[in-house]
Amino acid sequence: MEILILGKKDRVTPLHLAARNGHKKMVEALLGKGAAVDSREENKWTPLHLAAQNGHKEVVEALLGNYAEVNAKDDQNLTPLHMAAVLGHKKVVEALLRKGADVKARTRKGSTPLHLAAQNGQKEVVDTMLGQEDAEVDTRDDENLTPLHMAALFGHKDVAEALLGKGSDVNARDYLNLAPLHKAALFGHKEVVETLLLEKYVVVDAKDNKNWTPLHMAAKDGHKEVVEALLGKGAAVDARIDKNWTPLHLAAQNGHKEVVEALLGNGAAVDAREKNNWTPLHLAAQKGHKEVVEALLRKGAAVEAKGENNWTPLHFAAQNGHGEVVQTLLLEENLVVDATNNNNWTPLHMAAKNGHKEVVEALLGKGAAVDARIDKNWTPLHLAAQNGHKEVVVKEVVEALLGYGAAVDAREERNSTPLHIAAQNGHKEVVEALLGKRADVNTRNQEGLTPLHLAAYTGQKEVVEALLQKGADVEAINQNGSTPLKLALQNGHVEVVQILLQEYAVVD
Template sequence: MSHSSSMAEAENQKQLLRLIQEGRLDLFKEELQRDEEMSKEVRRKHYGKSGDTLLHYAARHGHLNVLTHLVEALEMDIEMFNNDYKRPLHEAASMGHRDCVLYLLDKGATIDCLKKADWTPLMMACTRKNVEVIKDLIEHGANPLLKNKDGWNCFHIASREGDPQIIEYLLTVSPSSWNTESKIKRTPLHTAAMHGCFDVVKALLERCPYEPDSRDKCGVTPFMDAIQNGHIDIAQLLLEKHKACYTASDAVGAQPLHQAAVTAQDEAIRFLVSDLGANVNERATSVQLTALHYAAKEGHTSTIQMLLSLGADLHAKDGKSRSALHMACAGQHAACAWLLLQAGLQDSLDDTGTFARQLAKKPDVLQLFRGINIST
């Protein structure tokens, strides 16, 4: 085949895909009538890196008339899968195209077909706030208790998306679906708290008997998830309805206060210290780090200011005699180091005989110590 004819064919293929994506069935039919060879080829052809077929494109874009033509006139196989083992039903379900879902089911599509990482069409549907498609799949026999490769069932996935109507529906049709955890022992309550889904957390606390402060593999509780992501309303709800413990420690010994310092959730820190009475100088891990150490290590100037305003000990040393200045300099965080020096923190030796300034490498951090003599 000459270079020019292969270019022309590639352009024809692109044009076909464009017509399918735009739902222009008449023009698509005309193109195929002009080229009988192409008409045969497109039935089995996989396109691009993803290996999608025309059916995938039609289902993803929700063009029922195109989908019907491909299945009935071109006799394409509805179980054709792409490089991720996605079938047209996965596409229609994940995009919430109800008419396409119903058509494929009516044509006998496998209801619980698995794509890469063991996702079913029902799981894909649960990533959208489209309760009708979820109902259609379940009424056609989809199994809501199947888990994907990470150990998530469809209820767990729906908990992340935040639609309480879907949560209520799934609990009605599959009352045990709440009782699930991922491979790293995270529950739907962890996930909803982490993603700030207040209404879902409320529904879960009302309808599902989760153990208070259940821990994932890293020892993280739903309350910690809420705090370290700045969802104070959810943290309050977990305290009120679930008697969550605001001083619980994770697997390495960090409390919500320390986790909030790592993620710069300054208002959550204020909530923990001012409203709940958490100790702003609480130590974490075997190295005895304070929240100020964590904030300096991560380079969060606003968090350092918040902690100091709440009475954090500027001069606190960890178990290796390192101050927050050591942490800021080791992380090359010039603004944090400057802030700590301005607040009155003096450089000092740690257990290895190292000053914080000796950890400075970047010019803007080194500049802070110009003209300051090293002295013990």
């Protein structure tokens, strides 16, 4: 595909200026005084390039009459014919062709004037060049693109019809193995798609280098009318790309409800599995596309389907905080609210870890096990206490869990409680919420560490103060014989040291 760069103004002669502005008499006068007809400016444009670019037919003829080089090339190998063709100056094109302009001339990227005219939808110029004996309708550029590819890519139906009428190969492939139908489908050019589909030998399920068909491309980008046109011509509704995705996977992931419905209405497999065993419902839930989720469920999508690592759609929605999708899934009769993945995480663990209060409440409202354990024996409360979301978010999640009876002193594999974890991570408001629910302020983990030890060790000044206010033992000794003060001293937490000394700590 060619991108044209305008020339610089350096080294422009009076003849260049006169030609560019269409001043025929001035051009003739300058030529009569011996002006160099093929003088070059900075980008090697001749006066003929400029006259052709700006559509000045009479100036073009005057220059050609003075033996201007008709196929002069600039620094991108553009000829005057390229210039006139891309901008649709039909009469200039005809004048150049009469003087032997090369219809097969190529730019540095291999584009012919026909490529550029097709790209810009210059139908009359396309017709003119196709009328030349030496014109090649399926000429290829450096990316193996034909003019028909260009017309399809940019949505020029009339140009596509003209090219096809001259025998252009409807199934021609570029360097990525893309056919014109791929190009038109990708960008949603419905009329071009319909034009291509009228061709007797069109391959509706043509596959590119990654096995994408035109239907995959249209589905991914939400082009409903193109999807319907392709399906109407028998496109394979469950065709697979390299990752084993179907068009339905692509439409579901990208939230294109109408495309999803069109595919399902044409028999798409609602629970098709890709290489990680995800169904379209997994992908829609992961991205939070509620309407797509509803459309899939109406067609019987398996709400309990498990993909890689045994994740369900509910795991995905809970992890990402998609409250509306969670609520939709929770309405399904077959939903398992406490489904576990390979690490024994339930959707509640996911929501608690990521600070999604509304999702936590929705799951608990449907009976989710508030103290369910993952592999390290952590409960959702441990996860909520650990994570460094905004303090208010963590507090709200913790309070929601506690409100549904979460065990405030639940112990994980190292015997730590949520209070240990919140103290260590400096979540003051969470510490206060746990203490408000009568968490044991002096509880010890397997190393004999209290929450105060951990807060002192990590320099959590405000947490230290909150724990002391609730009666934390300032002189507690862990298994290594260290007090909170000793740990604060060892780690250089001066403010914590000062607070502990004020509590009459015994200095070792």
